[in-house]
Amino acid sequence: MSEQSGAVYFEQIDVGDEIGPLTKKPTLEQVEAFCRAYGLEEKSRFTDLETAKSEGVDQLIIPGIMSMAYLSQLITDWAPNITLKKLDIIFRAPVKHEEAIQCVGVVTDKEVREGENCIDVDVYIENPEGRRAVTGQALVVAPLE
Amino acid sequence: MTQQDELLFNKSVLDEEYNLGNFEVTGEMIRDFNEGTGSGDGSEAPALIATLFANFEGPDDLNLDFEGFDYMAGQYLEPGTSVRAGDVLTCVARVKSVYKKTGRSGPMAFVVREHTFTNQHGETVARVGMSTIRRK
Numbered sequence: 515m516s517e518q519s520g521a522v523y524f525e526q527i528d529v530g531d532e533i534g535p536l537t538k539k540p541t542l543e544q545v546e547a548f549c550r551a552y553g554l555e556e557k558s559r560f561t562d563l564e565t566a567k568s569e570g571v572d573q574l575i576i577p578g579i580m581s582m583a584y585l586s587q588l589i590t591d592w593a594p595n596i597t598l599k600k601l602d603i604i605f606r607a608p609v610k611h612e613e614a615i616q617c618v619g620v621v622t623d624k625e626v627r628e629g630e631n632c633i634d635v636d637v638y639i640e641n642p643e644g645r646r647a648v649t650g651q652a653l654v655v656a657p658l659e
Numbered sequence: 660m661t662q663q664d665e666l667l668f669n670k671s672v673l674d675e676e677y678n679l680g681n682f683e684v685t686g687e688m689i690r691d692f693n694e695g696t697g698s699g700d701g702s703e704a705p706a707l708i709a710t711l712f713a714n715f716e717g718p719d720d721l722n723l724d725f726e727g728f729d730y731m732a733g734q735y736l737e738p739g740t741s742v743r744a745g746d747v748l749t750c751v752a753r754v755k756s757v758y759k760k761t762g763r764s765g766p767m768a769f770v771v772r773e774h775t776f777t778n779q780h781g782e783t784v785a786r787v788g789m790s791t792i793r794r795k
Contacts, residue, residue: 551711590705599737603734605730
């Protein structure tokens with residue numbers, strides 16, 4: 515296989531390797547664009563503070579799917595030659611607007627399963643207070659060198 | 660957190676497939692998605708975009724007897740082929756489980772759904788699992 519720029523190969527990956535951080539600071543404009551993408555154009559807890567408060571949320575938060583998108587981006591930005599097979603996450607706390615959050619991955623296992631070079635990665639989104647607002651696991655397949 | 664008394668809903672919907680519908684992915688949608696997440700460009704989107712169509716509420720006859728607001732509890736994605744502007748995705752979903760728990764903030768109803776999206780060529784675009792919490 516010819517080497518791709520930024521490529522990573524199965525042999526090069528070790529348990530404990532860190533991926534990222536991918537830093538994000540979601541703005542109202544970005545959240546509005548994201549909500550438009552799925553047809554949510556009316557006021558919601560994601561874009562309107564009064565609506566958020568009426569639903570028991572004291573600050574504007576981002577949609578859970580947007581957190582999923584960030585963690586997916588963390589993995590796909592890691593290298594152009596890897597394949598994301600599964601991303602499984604739990605929402606533990608809201609991610610708020612204008613918070614500088616860090617998306618991070620840590621390799622926890624690597625082994626060949628059913629002929630595929632599988633990499634297990636713990637992923638999380640950490641807020642400025644150091645709390646892991648979103649946590650989960652990714653399964654990634656990496657080619658051999 | 661403890662399991663509480665039985666939650667009232669239409670149990671006949673469990674594990675039964677229902678058609679969530681067909682969804683056209685437009686260039687505008689991909690642009691908004693990429694602008695919102697600060698990722699990607701052009702007319703191609705990751706399979707992840709299918710998660711936008713995964714639904715909090717179906718099926719119509721779930722009849723969950725529990726009032727409140729829905730929040731995401733968890734989600735998984737198994738991406739398949741990527742998505743291009745103009746693709747039409749068909750979604751088949753099923754309710755895997757419905758249960759009630761009581762936490763510090765009171766009783767909550769959990770609904771676990773699975774969605775499978777295919778494109779107009781019959782290729783699998785994504786499998787998306789979604790757990791939602793309804794709480795007062």
